[in-house]
Amino acid sequence: MNADRFFRIEQEGDVLLVGLQRPVGSLADAQIHDEVEILLQKVDAAQPAAVVVDFRHVSYFGSMMLEALRVLWNRLEAHGAKLVLCNVSDVGREILELAKFDTLWPIYPSRAAALAAVRK
Amino acid sequence: MTRVLIVDDSATDRRIAGGLLERHGEFELVFAVDGRDALEQVELHLPDLVLTDLQMPEMDGLELVQAIKRDYPLIPVILMTAKGSEDVAVQALQQGAASYVPKRLLARDLAEIVERVLSAASEERGHTRLMNRLRRNVYTFVLENDVTLVHSVVHYLQDAMARMRLCTETEKLRVGVALEEAIVNAYYHGNLEVSSSLREEDHQAYYDLARRRAQEDPYRARSITVEAQLTQSEGVCVIRDEGPGFDPSSLPDPCDPENLERPCGRGLLLMRTFMDEVRYNDRGNEVTLIKRKAVELVPAERPVEDPPHEATP
Numbered sequence: 001m002n003a004d005r006f007f008r009i010e011q012e013g014d015v016l017l018v019g020l021q022r023p024v025g026s027l028a029d030a031q032i033h034d035e036v037e038i039l040l041q042k043v044d045a046a047q048p049a050a051v052v053v054d055f056r057h058v059s060y061f062g063s064m065m066l067e068a069l070r071v072l073w074n075r076l077e078a079h080g081a082k083l084v085l086c087n088v089s090d091v092g093r094e095i096l097e098l099a100k101f102d103t104l105w106p107i108y109p110s111r112a113a114a115l116a117a118v119r120k
Numbered sequence: 121m122t123r124v125l126i127v128d129d130s131a132t133d134r135r136i137a138g139g140l141l142e143r144h145g146e147f148e149l150v151f152a153v154d155g156r157d158a159l160e161q162v163e164l165h166l167p168d169l170v171l172t173d174l175q176m177p178e179m180d181g182l183e184l185v186q187a188i189k190r191d192y193p194l195i196p197v198i199l200m201t202a203k204g205s206e207d208v209a210v211q212a213l214q215q216g217a218a219s220y221v222p223k224r225l226l227a228r229d230l231a232e233i234v235e236r237v238l239s240a241a242s243e244e245r246g247h248t249r250l251m252n253r254l255r256r257n258v259y260t261f262v263l264e265n266d267v268t269l270v271h272s273v274v275h276y277l278q279d280a281m282a283r284m285r286l287c288t289e290t291e292k293l294r295v296g297v298a299l300e301e302a303i304v305n306a307y308y309h310g311n312l313e314v315s316s317s318l319r320e321e322d323h324q325a326y327y328d329l330a331r332r333r334a335q336e337d338p339y340r341a342r343s344i345t346v347e348a349q350l351t352q353s354e355g356v357c358v359i360r361d362e363g364p365g366f367d368p369s370s371l372p373d374p375c376d377p378e379n380l381e382r383p384c385g386r387g388l389l390l391m392r393t394f395m396d397e398v399r400y401n402d403r404g405n406e407v408t409l410i411k412r413k414a415v416e417l418v419p420a421e422r423p424v425e426d427p428p429h430e431a432t433p
Contacts, residue, residue: 060296094294098389099389
């Protein structure tokens, strides 16, 4: 099974970089649940200081992605880690703002800016 | 005569590309030295095709592709790629470039690729002209309870609405989000009867129950009906499941800070925000989403008559 169909996970020091590979519209594919679980396991194992979610390849997403981010954030909070987002499209930002999640997770224009912010 | 705009900061490469095209057909050539110059030339001498280098000063090939796709969506762009520009080429293709030809293979491949792209563009123009004359389109899909079809039907309707010029590219994304939320709600909450409150308690249990019910009667036999009627003024999509229905007013307001961490109601919020009208039937198993055409969009057909021009190789 292709384990990184939705999320490509890389580790850079004490930061986990999660690159979204395709639109996670809603629950349009059962595999996303499995990948969220894999991501949570990696968070538990790596105990990162922060997770950067990079939306560069994704022009939009729906409530499933919001829910996945919320679950990830809850897990990170338990570890005292940060969650930040980067390369969010205009529509993606609109969706985050609608759900008021922009008040919870900082959004940066690029991966470099996000990494610099979490390492401050 | 077919007019081709060749864009390259290297005079030699411009001459090579131009010479190869002239050798293979009747082309009227226009030249530009970078993306900015190219946009001026497009304004002055509307081309049938743009052939562009990627790495250029001022405005590069990627930015040029983005500008042309935004302002002149029917003009195809072919990239001339060099070693080291592969990543940018992939981005440009994702942004809408029609094809590419490596510079080292120009002599062998350019004429054939130009021919092929022009032929496809001609078909596309004809199709767009025809779609401009379409007055009403009605679709009915009956989806067995298979979540993998959701993305396909949403894509199909997004494209159909865009073809009818009911939405801009950005609105197309918003419409896609709304439709996907509605169909996924019909699948999970409607036909499979799994509730958001279970997801609130244990999201894995929620997905496990959904998977199990997708294989069990009566849930697995239920289907989702998606009906869409598109006219030049609005798109009306009706999504109906075969579950017992629900009361949308029972959902918590997801914007209330109290509910920020609850997984309920966000889908409906997205639907209501991205469509002009959303309403449920009394039973709560059918939702109607309406998208109305707001403003005149980018012209689908560019003027045919162009001013005379001078070529500057």
